[in-house]
């Protein structure tokens with residue numbers, strides 16, 4: 001088949017509230033980690049592009065930050081990234097957390113989910129809903145009010161209950177997506193995974209480790225910037241700065257006698273080695289950049305544009 005042949009091919013944006021499992025689903029479909037995942041909301045901060053290929057399909061997935069009530073420049077940047085990615089889509093995959101703690105017992109959609117529904121309806125973009133984390137719902141009939149509420153919205157093409165964590169029903173979901181894609185020649189080369197370079201993914205791995213080991217405001221005030229990235233023949237040498245907003249946050253990241261920073265470096269280095277497939281030297285430096293998350297110049301410095 002030549003690259004000019006038309007196949008099922010288009011942009012699919014994963015959108016929804018924070019922490020619903022968008023990035024988990026993307027990683028499951030891609031069979032590798034392209035987007036970091038933690039148990040904390042607001043993990044994804046930017047649009048992440050990942051290209052799924054098989055013999056007769058190409059799906060350009062856009063993972064997005066969870067849509068939330070924004071605080072400061074970073075929050076607005078994240079919501080804008082999500083809304084802009086939705087407008088790029090041939091199909092929007094709206095993911096709902098079946099086990100969302102804000103849902104009243106046996107109720108339909110939460111007010112925050114209804115706000116997303118209103119927005120999606122206005123865009124007139126084809127929308128498929130995945131109700132995720134159904135492994136946490138027992139008995140399964142408790143999904144019915146959510147499914148009925150989604151159908152009652154009137155604009156959703158179909159709704160599929162899934163569990164992204166273990167891959168339950170993700171094949172069914174993929175089939176529902178693919179049948180609704182337009183016919184196009186492949187938009188990207190078949191061996192291309194993303195539009196971002198390895199250095200971006202390494203910075204995300206470091207941030208993922210920090211999100212996993214820190215608490216309260218620290219995860220939300222941390223950014224990671226790669227200062228130097230040297231890919232040599234058999235190894236990779238990476239210098240990265242961890243930016244926080246206060247000296248207190250810096251102390252937490254470094255830890256007693258540098259123990260925490262050492263743990264962050266070791267975990268991130270091991271993950272980077274697995275991703276890059278070569279030995280990695282990782283040097284981390286912690287920097288205080290006051291108020292970086294609250295102003296546009298600060299965001300730009302951290303690579304959020």
Ligand SMILES: Nc1nc2c(ncn2[C@@H]2O[C@H](COP(=O)(O)OP(=O)(O)OP(=O)(O)O)[C@@H](O)[C@H]2O)c(=O)[nH]1
Nearest residue numbers: 018019020021022023024042043044066163164165
């Ligand atoms: N039990 C269960 N947990 C899940 C499932 N899918 C995702 N999770 C968990 O939900 C949490 C959030 O997952 P993410 O993939 O980071 O969610 P997200 O929607 O990308 O979150 P943001 O990037 O913050 O918007 C993680 O702890 C996942 O392990 C699932 O099917 N079942």
Ligand SMILES: [Mg+2]
Nearest residue numbers: 022023043044
């Ligand atoms: Mg995410």
